[in-house]
Amino acid sequence: MAIITEEPEPEPQQQPHKPKTKPKPPSSPPPHSNTNNGNNNPFSFWFYFTLSVSLFTLIFVFTSSLSPRDPKAWFLTLPTSLRHHYSNGRTIKVQTHPNEAPIQVFTFQEGSTSSENVVIVHGQGLSSYSYRQLAKSLAAKGVHVTAVDLPGHGFSDKSVEVSVEGVDGVLGRFQYVYSEIQEKGIFWAFDQMVETGQIPYEEILARMSKRKVRKPVDLGPQEMGKVLGEVIDSMGLAPVHLVLHDSALGLSADFVSQRAELVRSVTLIDAASYGAFPLWVLEVPVVREVVLGVSFVYAKVVGLCCSKRVGVTDSDALRLFLKERDARGAVVNVGKRVNSSFDMAEWGEGLKGMPMQVLWSATWSKEWSQEGDRVANAIPQASFVTHSGGRWAQEDAAVEIADKISQFVLSLPKSVRKVEEESIPEHIQKMLDEAKSSGHDHHHHHSHGHDHHDEL
Secondary structure (H helix, E strand, O other), X not given: OOOOOOOXXXXXXXXXXXXXXXXXXXXXXXXOOOOOHHHHOHHHHHHHHHHHHHHHHHHHHHHHHHOOOOHHHHHHOOOHHHHHHHHOEEEEEEOOOOOOOOEEEEEEEEOOOXXXXXXXEOOOOOOHHHXXXXXXXXXXXXXXEEEEOOOOOOOOOOEEEEEEEOXXXXXXXXXXXXXXXXXXXXXXXXXXXXXXXXXXXXXXXXXXXXXXXXXEOOOOHHHHHHHHHHHHHHOOOOOEEEEEEOOHHHHHHHHXXXXXXXXXXXXXXXXXXXXXXOHHHHOOOOHHHHHHHOHHHHHHHHHHHOOOOOOHHHHHHHHHHHHOOOHHHHHHXXXXXXXXXXXXXXXXXXXXXXXXXXXXXXXXXXXXXXXXHHHXXXXXXXXXXXXXXXXXXXXXXXXXXXXXXXXXXXXXXXOOOOOOOOOOOHHHHHHHHHHHHHHHHHHHHHHHXXXXXXXX
C-alpha cells in the first residue's frame, strides 16, 4: 500500500528592494560638441545667404537681357554729345550681299569739300565719335574729313535680317524660343493664352517652319572693303587719303590692294593685325555684364589696354554703344574676322608706288615700340613718325596726330578728282527706250495716214 506525502511549496524569492531615484535631467553637451553645429554655425548662414543673393542676381541679369529693347528708347538714353554727333552725320545704304537687305552705314564729315579728302577707318570697339576731335583739328588745317562707322559699330546697323527654315534639335528649339522672347517679351505666350484661351501652338509652329530673324553683323575683310568702296563712290570722295587705325589695317588691307585707284595715300596709326581692346571681356559671361554695366570698370579696361588719358565721358560713350542690342555680338564677330595672317611686308611690296606714313606711340610700352620697329621694317617705303599718345592716340593726342597727318597729306601733289557721268538707273533707261520706240511707231503710222489721204 502506497503512502502519499505532501512536500511543502517553495517560497518565492523576494527581489532585493532598490531605492527609488529621481530622474536625472539630460546632461548638456560639452562645450565643443558638434551635435547642434549645423544650426548654430554662422558660416552656414552666410553661405546660403550668399548663394541666394547670387542666384537672384543671375536671374535678374538673365531676365533683364531677355526683355526686348526699343532702339528709339536706347537712343533717348544717350548723352547729348552722342545725339548731337548723330544729328551732324549722314547714313548711307550699302549692299554687302545680293540676297540681303542693305546695311545702313553712318558717316561723319568735317571741313571744306573742295580740299583733300581724308577717310578715317576706326579700330576695334570704336566708332566715328572717337575721332571727332581729330576730325575738327584736321578740318582746321584745311582738310576735308570723313569718319565712317563700320557695320556693327557706332550708329551703323548692328544686325541683319536673315531667313531661317525650321529648327534643328533641342538646342535649335531653345534658341528659337529665346529669340521669340527677345522679340516679343517673356510674357507673350501668356498674354495670348489670356486673350484666346488656348496656347498659340499652331502659330508657333508656322513661325518655326519659315521665319526671319535678326543676327549680329558678321562681316570680314572682303565685305568691309566693299562697304568702304561703296561709301567712297556714293559720296564722290575718290581719290582719298586713307587713315587706318588699330585693327582697321586687318579689315582694309585687301581693299587698299584691290581698289588702289580709289586711294591717294595711306596713314597707319598704331595699326596692327589685332585690336587694342580685348575681345574676351565681351565674351565671358558675368565679366561682360560687369564691364559693360559699370562705367568705372570699363574705363579701367580702356586705361590698361588702350589709352591712359581717355576721359570718363568718352569711355562711357563707347560703353553705351556696346550696350545696344546686338552691338556686343557684332563687335566680337567682326573682331574675329580680322585678317591677322596677312604678310605686311608682302602687302607693302605690292603698294610701292603708294605714299605711306606710319604714326606710332613711343610711350605706351617697350613691347609696343618693338612692334612699331617691325612694322617700319616691313614697309620701308613708309615714313615712320612717333607720337606721345597711347594706342588710342585719337583720344589723348588728337591735335598732335592731326598736325602729322595734315603735313603728310598736304605735302603730296594735289589730287585730281574723278568726275564720272552719273548713270541712269536701269528701270528708268528701259522706260525711256520704250517711250522712244512708241513715239517712233506713232510717227510712222501718222505718216502713212497722210499718204493715204493724199492718194484719195
